[in-house]
Amino acid sequence: MTTSNFSPSSFKLFLSQHHEPSVLISFKKSSKIACKLALASCHISFLKSCRDASLTPKGLTLKDPVKSKRSRCIMAKAESLLVTAQLNRQRRSFMQLSLDYQSNMKFLEATVSSEIFQNIVHLNG
DSSP, X not given: OOOTTOOHHHHHHHHHXXXXXXXXXXXXXXXXXXXXXXXXXXXXXXXXXXXXXXXXXXXXXXXXXXXXXXXXXXXXXXHHHHHHHHHHHHHHHHHHHHHHHXXXXXXXXXXXXHHHHHHHHHHXX
16 A cells, blocks of 8 residues: 555554554654754744844843843843853753654654655655
């Protein structure tokens, strides 16, 4: 049976009928991780743009309680550090997700045929 024209839902049905449950679970997990990787990549790009343009995202802005020139300088530095910290956090998260995705895909590659694996790669792409 050819698997080249499957939609994601019919492909899940095919996997559940022709493979053990761990394959379907791994397929669903790889799909979720692929979405999370794309989102993390967007967050990283956004934070790098903010950092490079010396902008602070609204969620990382701090309220200046003193309202002096010195406190504005301190707050700007703190906001810059927050952007850098958030960027590093997103990069670590991206790396961990990448490792999870790779190990999950290695399991699927070893478990299913190459044609089915290519469909999994295509559907996760």
